Amino acid sequence: MQLSLTQASTWKGLLLLVSCIILWIYVTPTPHDQMSNEELYDNLLYWSHRTLRVARKVYKILDSNLTERICFKNKKNNTCQTTSTHTIKNNEDLLKFIFNISNAWIYPLKILVPAVLTHLDSYDGMLGRAVEINYGNKQVLEGAKILLSRIQQPGIEENYYPNWIDLKELRSSRERTHLRAFCKLFYCLRKDTKKIVCYLRALRNGTTKNKCQE
Template sequence: MQLSLTQASTWKCTLLLMSCIILWVYVTATPHDQMSNEELYDNLFYWSHRTLGVARKMYKILDSTLTERMCFKNKNNNTCQTTSNYTITNNEDLLKFIINVSNAWIYPLKILAPAVLTHLDAYDGMLGRAVEVNYGNKQVLKGAKILLSRIQPGIEENYYPNWIDLKELRSSNERTHLLAFCKLFYCLRKDTKKIVCYLRALRHGVIKNKC
């Protein structure tokens, strides 16, 4: 039986709600500010690693299935908005970098789910992944801010780049919005990988300027 437009929309909203509920299962009952530094780090690393996995899967699905390798062919033209020459000299700088990058993704990930719903539909769980990566980024940001406040009280970095390409996600032209998704997913994968890399460096006390 074919669903009406209203029924299909209701079904998609239900899927989105269920995705949110599933995420809550993984949330610890202990508030972040009541965790020890070790617990906070473990929670932070868990969400960063999980978010990276989701970002990788989204890019792979888009590139190999939905765009027929269009993402890979245009990869050299992808200059990410969060690209910067950020100097890392200590643990505080590592956390500031993570906070800056996570802050930068707040708005793009906020509009990602509606954009996916419009153009990519719920193909292969893409909608649920868009919700999950948004939630994961918020958890990383929250944990990193608390951890930094314990190491260096009163210091908080904020970085909000000008995402000039986001409007292309709403384009009715298929090639235009697919290329915009390619760039967004490419940069998301790249940035979440950097965060995991810097968190590993934080664990082992090895300062890295490049991940």
Template sequence: MQVTLNLPGSGMYLLLLVSTVLLWENVASNPTGLVSIEDLYHRVVEQSHNTYIVAADIYREFDLNFAKRSWLRDRIPPMCHTSSIHTPEDRKQVHETTTVDLLKAILNVTYAWEEPVKHLLPAVTALPGVSENMMKRAIDVKGKIHILAEGIETILNRTETEPGFDGNDYPAWTGLEDLKSSDEDTRLFTIYNLCRCLRRDTHKVDSYLKVLRCRVVFKNECF
């Protein structure tokens, strides 16, 4: 089965993706523009929350329709490829992390997903009997991850006084061979882990960004 741009709403989605990316690029190149840092935070929080919702939907549908329960008994899921990225482990550590350091960690996690979600789409598309909704979600999450990365980088550029962020400082994903395996169980287990880790990381990013918005925009008076 092949995904084409003829899926309902895909043309409008692509236009939205392009216009949103251009918006971030314009804001980044023009820091004195009309978009305030407060508005930027509101936008990325909305984007991150929507990204998490889509990722959770993909995981839920895959688990319901394709996951074999024997996997959970016979195999131990590997660590997510983003596990080596240092991130706060609890609320106390989050609040003790500086805004710039937390933005860098969030951006590294987000960048680390741009490559895997490119390959998740064809893998999901090839699933036997996959629903149109799941294919749409796979397309959607790919674009949302990219837009979210653009937005977070824009905020970081507006926040950091001494730029020093290495945009390539994130772990590479090495699961492509298993994702293309001729063995069905290997392939499905790899998709399962991708969906599981994507849901985990998008939730983490969403939570961190909400803390930062509370800190920066509401001066910690939002709890």
């Protein structure tokens, strides 16, 4: 039986609601500012690992099943908006990198959820994964902000805003265009989240050597 537009929209809304409820099951009730530094590092590592795992899964699904290997074919040509050179000298620099990158992803991940709802939500739990990635990034951002505030003067400058020129392509009605945009977004998200995980491990191990650059 074919659903009407109204029924389909209602079903999508319910799916989004259920996805959000499932996420809350895993959320610790302790506010970030009440956690010890060790607890914050554990929390950030948990969410960054989880976000990386989900981003990898979505990228693999896209490349293997939906895009006729568009992701793989365009991989060498992908230039991520967050790509830059970072000089790491101390723990504050590590935390600033984590904070700035997570903050830079707030807007694209906000756009991602409705884009997935429009183009990909009926395929293999994509909508739930998009919601989870968005939530995980916010957890990392908030935790990094608290840690950074404990080792530097108050007042973090949130001034790292890349020019996300490709986001409009996520809304394109042309399948090849929006699928290519999804590929690039998840390719860059995987790279950035992998670096965040690497820098968090460096913080836990007490090393500031910049071994996380490609």
